[in-house]
Amino acid sequence: MTGVAEFTQLPAAAPWLQHLRETAYRHFSELGFPTTRNEEWRFTNVAAIARANFVVGAPQVEVTVPSPAVRLGLGEAEPQLARYAGFGQNAFVALNTAFVNDVVFIHVPKGAVVEQPIEISFEALENAAAHPRVLIVIGANAQCTIVESYRGKGSYFTNAVTEIVAGDGAVVDHYKVQQESLSAFHVATLQAQLGRSTNFSSHSISLGGALVRNDANAVLSEGTEATLNGLYIANGTQHVDNHTVIDHAKPHAASHELYKGILDGKANAVFNGRIIVRKDAQKTDSKQTNKNLVLSDDAVINTKPELQILADDVRCTHGATIGQLDAESMFYLRSRGIAKDQARSLLIFAFAQDIVDRIKVQSLRDSLERVLFEKFHEHAH
Amino acid sequence: MNGMALLEIKNLHATVGEREILKGIDLTVNPGEVHAIMGPNGSGKSTLAQVLAGRELYHVTDGQVIYDGEDLLELDPEERAQAGIFLAFQYPVEIPGVSNMYFLKAALNAVRKSQGQEELDALDFLNLVRDKMKLMDMDQTLLNRPVNTGFSGGEKKRNEIFQMAVLEPKLAILDETDSGLDIDALKLVANGVNTLRSKDRSMIVVTHYQRLLNYIVPDFVHVLSEGRIVKSGGKELALQLEESGYAGIGLVDEEEAVGTV
Numbered sequence: 130m131t132g133v134a135e136f137t138q139l140p141a142a143a144p145w146l147q148h149l150r151e152t153a154y155r156h157f158s159e160l161g162f163p164t165t166r167n168e169e170w171r172f173t174n175v176a177a178i179a180r181a182n183f184v185v186g187a188p189q190v191e192v193t194v195p196s197p198a199v200r201l202g203l204g205e206a207e208p209q210l211a212r213y214a215g216f217g218q219n220a221f222v223a224l225n226t227a228f229v230n231d232v233v234f235i236h237v238p239k240g241a242v243v244e245q246p247i248e249i250s251f252e253a254l255e256n257a258a259a260h261p262r263v264l265i266v267i268g269a270n271a272q273c274t275i276v277e278s279y280r281g282k283g284s285y286f287t288n289a290v291t292e293i294v295a296g297d298g299a300v301v302d303h304y305k306v307q308q309e310s311l312s313a314f315h316v317a318t319l320q321a322q323l324g325r326s327t328n329f330s331s332h333s334i335s336l337g338g339a340l341v342r343n344d345a346n347a348v349l350s351e352g353t354e355a356t357l358n359g360l361y362i363a364n365g366t367q368h369v370d371n372h373t374v375i376d377h378a379k380p381h382a383a384s385h386e387l388y389k390g391i392l393d394g395k396a397n398a399v400f401n402g403r404i405i406v407r408k409d410a411q412k413t414d415s416k417q418t419n420k421n422l423v424l425s426d427d428a429v430i431n432t433k434p435e436l437q438i439l440a441d442d443v444r445c446t447h448g449a450t451i452g453q454l455d456a457e458s459m460f461y462l463r464s465r466g467i468a469k470d471q472a473r474s475l476l477i478f479a480f481a482q483d484i485v486d487r488i489k490v491q492s493l494r495d496s497l498e499r500v501l502f503e504k505f506h507e508h509a510h
Numbered sequence: 511m512n513g514m515a516l517l518e519i520k521n522l523h524a525t526v527g528e529r530e531i532l533k534g535i536d537l538t539v540n541p542g543e544v545h546a547i548m549g550p551n552g553s554g555k556s557t558l559a560q561v562l563a564g565r566e567l568y569h570v571t572d573g574q575v576i577y578d579g580e581d582l583l584e585l586d587p588e589e590r591a592q593a594g595i596f597l598a599f600q601y602p603v604e605i606p607g608v609s610n611m612y613f614l615k616a617a618l619n620a621v622r623k624s625q626g627q628e629e630l631d632a633l634d635f636l637n638l639v640r641d642k643m644k645l646m647d648m649d650q651t652l653l654n655r656p657v658n659t660g661f662s663g664g665e666k667k668r669n670e671i672f673q674m675a676v677l678e679p680k681l682a683i684l685d686e687t688d689s690g691l692d693i694d695a696l697k698l699v700a701n702g703v704n705t706l707r708s709k710d711r712s713m714i715v716v717t718h719y720q721r722l723l724n725y726i727v728p729d730f731v732h733v734l735s736e737g738r739i740v741k742s743g744g745k746e747l748a749l750q751l752e753e754s755g756y757a758g759i760g761l762v763d764e765e766e767a768v769g770t771v
Binding site for chain 2: 455456457458460461462463464465466467468469471472475476478479480481482483
């Protein structure tokens, strides 16, 4: 099992951390890597990760923390770390927690407005198993933007966990850009704990990786507004699985979810969106949409909404579409002189643009447009 | 070449699925001429328009179409457009995510490139389209909106004629450009079309109703029924149809028939 033998060789840490690691490790040992018999992992087989022989190795991390946000040390993370991303059920979160060593812990003080994005980028080491850990604690009424990115070369395993705790009235935009190597395994969990009347959005852009699993989970309070959007593009034999959980724990909260996928070749994708509306979460307003553009006969998408609604005065809608390029649109473009390949690219790009347009960080939007342009150009030939 | 027809359709047959829709169309269009094609619903008017533009949904099973000396049926839709054919759609397609400006610039540059002209950058393009937008009374914000997305019926039809003004085709085919327009929008669209009439530009105007032809006065009128041209004449034929209906010349119009039940 990946890196597990090394657990016992880790140098001892502060007692609280040592305790956390050992507890997490015990959970991991009990859970083991999930199999496809586990409903949560039904379409995603992680046997290749379990079999792989990677050595635990920390990735290169680059962190930009614009003031008045501050980066704090691991010692100060004790009250919050691993409080939100539960490792009792999720073996990968348990594994990550067992190897917690260097945490990117960022604090945004109460009421602070951080104009520039907080940027955290991980560059994996080849043949390594990495367990990047991020904790961002945002004070009440503060405002910030967070951009996480993951990349690397060759074959490796990234198992990331990010916890975001946003205080009452905070405004937080989070972006995760996954551009791992096409031979990499990438498993990541985002756990967002959102305060009263907090406005939170997270965009997950998934482009790389051979085997990818993203879990994006948000727990809402009263009046919280949460948006979870995603764009996944897969070709060849890439497998990308997006699981989301939006937990309406309190009344008057709203959630919006739009995940779009573009699948070509023999790519495999999974979208599973769970919405929980708890008993006293009256007046919940929730909308979930998953749209897939399937460009080849061999690409497969499994999409499933999971609504668990325990309150009676709520509005919850969900919808999923799976389609090919629209023949009418193709003809319209071609009838104006645009060549077939270019028309195809234009429509694919337009499908993705819908998500890209929602990104508020200009530099990120520009770089994504460039990446997509290159990708859709590939499609054209 | 003087005296050569721009478009020659000979014995054109076309099917969709198993059903034959065009059953032997013959039509010759010379440079600068405006031909109206009228006919009841289901007569094959729109099919003819789409076949000429290269819609793959329809299969040509017999006959010939010579355009500008070339076998038109051998060309892909984009090659037809590059050769100067323009179809104004009856139902312009909404394309979310592609701006009208990006779309039209790509189209114009594709046409220019095929004709050995230099491609235009965004600024040159804007300069070129400004007057044409005025012609169609179009707000510049329409350029930045996604193609036809959220446009009203009138805006969509105006956008079609605006595209035609930008692409400057040799043969424009207007497929029921009048449908769904109120009289003010109709006048605006007709005015745009009339401005684009020239001795080098031919037009085929497909319409169910004579109303449009009060504003776009054709040189010839053809009546299509059950996949064939059954009557041809001058502009007075349209007026005759207006008075007597398709029934007056012995045709059954599904729409009129339904109206009397």
